[in-house]
Amino acid sequence: MNSAPVTRFAPSPTGDLHPGNLRTALFSYLAARATGGRFLLRVEDTDRARDSVDHVAAQMADLAWLGIDWDAGPDRSDAKGPYRQSERDAIYRQHFERLASQGSAYPCFCTPAELEVARRTQLAAGQPPRYAGTCRSLDAGARAKHEAAGRPPALRFRVPEAGSVDFDDLVRGIQSIDCAILGDFVIRRADGGAVFFFCNALDDALMGVTLVLRGDDHLSNTPRQLLLLSALGLAAPRYGHLPLLLDPDGLPQSKRRGSVTVAALRAEGFLPGALANFLLRLGHHGAPDAWVESAALAAAFRVDHLGRAPAKFDRRQLEHWQREAVHRLEADAAADWLAPVFPPEWLRERRIAAARLLQGNLLLPADARAWLPVLGDGLGPMAAEDRAVVAEAGAGFFESALTAFAATGADLARLAEQLKERTGRKGAAIYRPLRIALTGRHDGPELAALLAAIPAALVRERLENAARMRPD
């Protein structure tokens, strides 16, 4: 495992990916890429009721968006495939038979109602709810009787009565779980469907996965999977259990609670590099304080630098990385990024120019909306304090500006020079009223670039309006 691990991400397509899922995927991916290993994508679609093919596609799109690619997956199978559990029934069946024939598993005829009663009774008695073992040692006669009754049995794994399961978790360290606290668990439902514990562990082993990074919530189930694998004589992967990613209120992210999804973040305009840099530092330390390029992500990731404490999803941290990402955007990429808010009639060149001009002042594409009127048409009303600045400069100032503009065009340095000569003003006394007159606001990108980006006719019109402006 030290040299070239095989890792995987194994989502169940029951909804959109959350940042926490994506982090697990990213870490698994980076763990493989950092050392020249392989990364697999396996779809765990064994829940026909909730799964959907749309979710599979959406999840793959989220992964690809972040820059995660897989050596094998549902869309790219190989000898170890298929990579959709819904297509692996024959494999599961074969291993069920093996387990059953060697006595590691047995048919269980208990009904859900019976099990529920037993569970309640145990809970009431202060006992942990564990399978009581009713069907554990049914003789042939009893078994035949049940079968004659027509009820199809589930298949239950026989957990050893004594001993313990020991493993060394990559992030949690040595774990030792007493078999006595593990009840016999179902591996095949009465309807013949394989259960998560089973397919998940079996597929990892069969696909040659050597390192599994997954959520904390699987930690206490790991012994069951280890038992299963050892009964099958298969090599188990190394496990590393990542702490959960929490919502800002400190509760675990979940679909039910409406936690933010990766898809929603993408729709808002967050950039993949921003999310990657953000996730890289959640439950993982040792990455540099500064921005990490996507090509350097794998080198910045260390599997032995994973933390144990849960982390909160903090949008402001994400926004910091987003700002970094936006600043780093090439002009044409920035134009694409802003495409959703640009007027459709704008040509490529104009989009690039506008993007270059604005990108330093934007966090999300929606922020650009406020600037469209400045570059195009229809300045809104200005704030009282801004009107006051314009009024203070006075009609003479703007008339001089008009004259100067006619001579210099959109060359701010020369324009300012002439204004200085004509009005005796300098510095902020020139730039500030000019900025406000031209843009209707007192903040924003460099004025020189702004002046160059506003059509000359509009520049004149705005200067004329400013000249007519009175205080109050």
Next chain:
RNA sequence: GCUCCCAUCGUCUAGAGGCCUAGGACACAGCCCUCUCAAGGCUGGUACGAGGGUUCGAAUCCCUCUGGGAGCGCCA
């Protein structure tokens, strides 16, 4: 209920007995730079959940408590 896991600034984290009057980053405040905003530079405030031990010495080890989480499913 039982078993297991987690616990450092508001947030992400460093810290594996003395290097910690706890470091960095984000956020926040102030200053500098600057036509403004952003960026950048500098400065500042804010944290070891509580209580007991062990030790010459504890954020670091042990115990208890508190708080949070997970698992105990014919869900994944």
